[in-house]
Amino acid sequence: MNTIKSLNWIITNRCNSRCLHCAIWKEKKLNEISLNDARCILSDPLINKSYFAKHGLDIALGGGETFLHPDLPKIIREIKKTYPGALKTISTNGLLTDEICDFVKNNLNENIKLNISIDGLKDIHDRIRGIKGGFDATLKTIVKVRAISLRQKIEIKLTILPENHGQITKVFALAERLKCNFSFKPAENMRQYTNKGRDLDINFDPSQLCSIRNQAFIISDSMRNKSEYKKAEFFKDIPFYLFSRSRATFCSVLKEHLTVMPDGLVFDCIKGLPLGNIHSADLKRLVHNSITPADCDSCMLMCGAFKGYEEHLNTSKTANIEITNRCNLSCSMCTQKELRSNDHSDLTLEQFVCLIQTYKDIGHVSFVGGESFLNKDFFGMMEYLDGKKITYELTTNGTIITDSTIHRLKRMAGLKNISFSLDGMEKYHDKERGKGVYSKCLMNLKKCASSFAVSVSSIVKSDNIEELAKLTVTLKKIRLQRHKLILGIDISGRQKYSSLVKIPTLMIQGPVLKNYLKDIDLFIDLYIRLSKLHGNAVDIKTEPLMHDNRAECKQLKQYRFDPSGKRIFCEFIRNDVSDKTIPVSYLKRAALAICERCCKRQ
Incomplete structure (x- = not known):
């Protein structure tokens, strides 16, 4: 020296x-x-x-x-x-x-x-x-x-x-x-x-x-x-x-x-x-x-x-990984429902490790798709990420989490957030997702809240605006700080047809939602209403909505992988990113009809 x-x-x-x-x-x-x-x-x-x-x-x-x-x-x-x-x-x-x-x-x-x-x-x-x-x-x-x-x-x-x-x-x-x-x-x-x-x-x-x-x-x-x-x-x-x-x-x-x-x-x-x-x-x-x-x-x-450590911007990316399409529920608004009839395979631990090793700029993983806890390798995947100092989050319907599950999750160093899906109070939520789902989800949400950063994600539709107002009061009582409102979308009819006319080779899948909220202003009003009602007690976050020429797809700035390990464009456009028939620059501008109401459009 x-x-x-x-x-x-x-x-x-x-x-x-x-x-x-x-x-x-x-x-x-x-x-x-x-x-x-x-x-x-x-x-x-x-x-x-x-x-x-x-x-x-x-x-x-x-x-x-x-x-x-x-x-x-x-x-x-x-x-x-x-x-x-x-x-x-x-x-x-x-x-x-x-x-x-x-x-x-x-x-x-x-x-x-x-x-x-x-x-x-x-x-x-x-x-x-x-x-x-x-x-x-x-x-x-x-x-x-x-x-x-x-x-x-x-x-x-x-x-x-x-x-x-x-x-x-x-x-x-x-x-x-x-x-x-x-x-x-x-x-x-x-x-x-x-x-x-x-x-x-x-x-x-x-x-x-x-x-x-x-x-x-x-x-x-x-x-x-x-x-x-x-x-x-x-x-x-x-x-x-x-x-x-x-x-x-x-x-x-x-x-x-x-x-x-x-x-x-x-x-x-x-x-x-x-x-x-x-x-x-x-x-x-x-x-x-x-x-x-x-x-x-x-x-x-x-x-x-x-x-x-170095003083520079970490340019790592988020990887949205579907480790399974399987689910124990059959929700009407699910974006993955159509896939389950075609494919029941899960991503294996070996495939998962290969993805992380191949895409070395992954710094955070979001486990999405079906119900991640149904994949037998799920905990092995989280343990592998811990060894790489990569953080992760997961989305769950909250129904199959047990005390044993929570005990194992407590040992996960990189678990940044658990997002529970709740779309309203008990009667409405059970109608949409199944009998007894609300009580199981809320019970496990409360159990997890003492050990993990937890949040709630809600799909906003035309028939649950008042339900979400009531739900927010309930969440405030249990001191939950993060509630994300996602505008429900319908990928059928005009949106799907118009998109396929522009790019015929698109492999499009998504929910057929009859009660989607057509008036965007009502969605914005809901956000303002709940924010005024609860002040800073609950941090209510909407996914961004911008409808002008500056719009772009934030999903394409990240990675998305399906349960086979294939890198795809997004949850609705299932083409392999290597598909040369897809004009990527067009997708980045979120210019398709199916992109208009997508929560990843910003």
Whole structure:
């Protein structure tokens, strides 16, 4: 290693917190970097060369509690004088309000970020941090810093423990209100740093893991919407790590980053063994003599694995995969009903694996088609996706889910959403889908809601508008947040004939729906009505409807596969995408009559 990219500099083991997950405060011997030690490290040839290298050098200061170091202002001045702009981050628990505010006032133009730890709201934070009133004190510090400077960068950081597994999105919401950035990561055993005396009990039970998974995916999506792609991918991968479905065996950032402890010990990985001590050799010699381990203990640390992620847009695609056309119901509005009389085969696990391996840009899978739970390989498919760190969702009629099914689903790391089909209240829904279907679906929806992100999808027709208003009230009572309204379509008569006239080779299939809603305005009115009625209590989402020359098919931006493994255009146009008789550019414009009311037209 000729240069490094970052220096994680732990300057003191003094601490005024009593954290459950850290034993630094229990250390009896005071260890901290002296001002002379700081100058020696800053003059080290490796640090100097790294600063002037193309990639530059990031220096982060931490502890203990960093602001308890008596010479912190002097150390900061030394860094600024020797390597202007290199000091990027200072970590703190936020309790020393005056010292932190003084730092902000003296460094208004330095672009140095404050990492402030908040591990839950109110009593949960206080219990984890061991300081009564600690949450309020930290909050006061942030508010005072914001009063000094709105431009001061602050990142609220949360460490996941069994004690605060349900606090991630709550602290994220707090960070949003305070105009702060946010990050979270699981607690790790670091025997050379925070846990010298004993290992932490950081084993999560299945319910806690499900809670973390659901929250991690929510925040990952939020980060992606903010164009914070590095964090989006990192947070998305945390559930796979915690479920032990996908763990690194080799560190991608080892030797590019160093940690120096208060007693002078130097680490290339804080979870590993020290390379030596700066008091006995310079950094270059210590690093040169180190040997990269063949295996990695694996982590999801911000100072470790996170540094290996890249800040760019993930261009992966969603694959809509029909793993079966079979279903235990026979619904009038089903888009797959026509196919069942012709084909009863299921996609096998081997075929599924082949698809994922062939289309390497698949980043998310939506299990669609018939009732996915009827495919005997369904759980094997989800387990395979877990190993690839690919997320997935599924749509179900909710009738054949058992307690055993839910128990198995709890072990699925990448399960992002379960969508239940409900089209109205009991009498109407059972008329459309079968006797007893409503009660079974609602019962299993309630059971799943405590462990998974769940939603409801409703087909809007001319005869169930009032039913959907009543259904939304029911969903509000059980605190369901996501309800998707899909305009029912009829693919028969004029639409089908007109489309075949334009492209005679089309293989068209779809529902023959006699009671479809002809007046689009009624559909929009329903959305507005329910939104006004329930405000933000229920997030009601319509599929986009645009009827102009700018319309395009979003399905063709994704993949769709039928149960034989063949890639087709969409659920209604069953031609193989390699069919040269089909003008793809025409389909992309959603210009066919059968596309006019399709929910994938946007």
